[in-house]
Amino acid sequence: MRKILVLLMLTMVAPVMAQEGKLPPPNAEAAKYPLVTRSSVLERAVNDVIRPAFQNFKDKTDAMTVAMDGLCVAPSSPNLDDAKLAFADVVDAYSRVEFFTIGPLGRDNRAERIFFWPDRKGIGLRQVQQVLAQEDETATTPDGLTSKSVAVQGLGALEFVLYGTGNDTLTSTDGDFRCRFGLAISKSLANIGSELVVDWMASDGIATHLMEPREDYADYRTKIEALEELVGFMSHGMEAIRDTRLLPFIGREGAPKPRLAPFWRSGLTMAAVQANIEGLQTLFEKSQIADAVGPTDMGLRASVEFEFANAFRAVDLVSLPVDQAVTRSKQMSALNYLVIVTQSLQTVFGEQLSAALSLSVGFSALDGD
Incomplete structure (x- = not known):
């Protein structure tokens, strides 16, 4: 009888001790995730x-x-x-x-x-x-x-x-x-x-609506919708770099057409592309959106950082104005590789990060739908 009473008392005390932090939860490592809130x-x-x-x-x-x-x-x-x-x-x-x-x-x-x-x-x-x-x-x-x-x-x-x-x-x-x-x-x-x-x-x-969504707002009613916008910036932004900045002039299906590159007269084409990528990288890093996922998706940050590093290496290799770069095999290879990297980043953002946050980013405005 005494053993039964002791067991009952321990059963009653355990939740209190756990609440006070004296007993760790069985999955203590997972309990600290996500590292940041969606509001943050x-x-x-x-x-x-x-x-x-x-x-x-x-x-x-x-x-x-x-x-x-x-x-x-x-x-x-x-x-x-x-x-x-x-x-x-x-x-x-x-x-x-x-x-x-x-x-x-x-x-x-x-x-x-x-x-x-x-x-x-x-x-x-x-x-x-x-x-x-x-x-x-x-x-x-x-x-x-x-x-x-x-x-x-x-x-x-x-x-x-x-x-x-x-x-x-x-x-x-x-x-x-x-x-x-x-x-x-x-x-x-x-x-x-x-x-x-x-x-x-x-x-x-819009800033208030994006940071503090409400049901009565026409644009952002929930944090899910607001986060979908942010991830959409990153995913569709990478798509735009590829489809409107790079592909039109590098000539994947024919001869290169450097005059279809933005800012080709001023020689600022690749500087603009680099700034595009840096702007999206800044959004990814400073928002800390990769820290709002669960423990099984914490590797996403490293994947994204790896691909950003690849993108910048490719940009650095294109050292000539684009009308000259498209005539050099090494620099054309770098441009083609940059296309591949932007596709990879688009997928990581639009599919993997989106899924990790239980979002639905949807199609791009570039689809024309």
């Missing part, structure tokens, strides 16, 4: 990645406007070089945010106004050349540009101003109209940059 992932993604990245884009467009204004006031080779450096900084900054197409960037044709791409039929080039040939004064103010085609408002048009045929006139007064057109584009980009920052900082805007 969403907050980090917005506050540590998305908001700072758009602020950086705004800052770079502001600096671009200053550089272009300086060039127009005092045309010279050094000032043209400064404008080109500022342009490269804007390309880098935008390449890190262009896959955050939800909300602010997706409204009012902002993404297209910033960078009209792909442009396989050369529509943008013809329209920019027409503006320059006609010296259309309505294209020398941001308001005038807004009423025109998106193809003459953004980075593609500004690249032609700085690097296209006739760019040498920018070092003298002969390039006055060309420079004022470029300055208007810079101001327009800076205006969009400011709008994006304001929208992402709004107290009850």
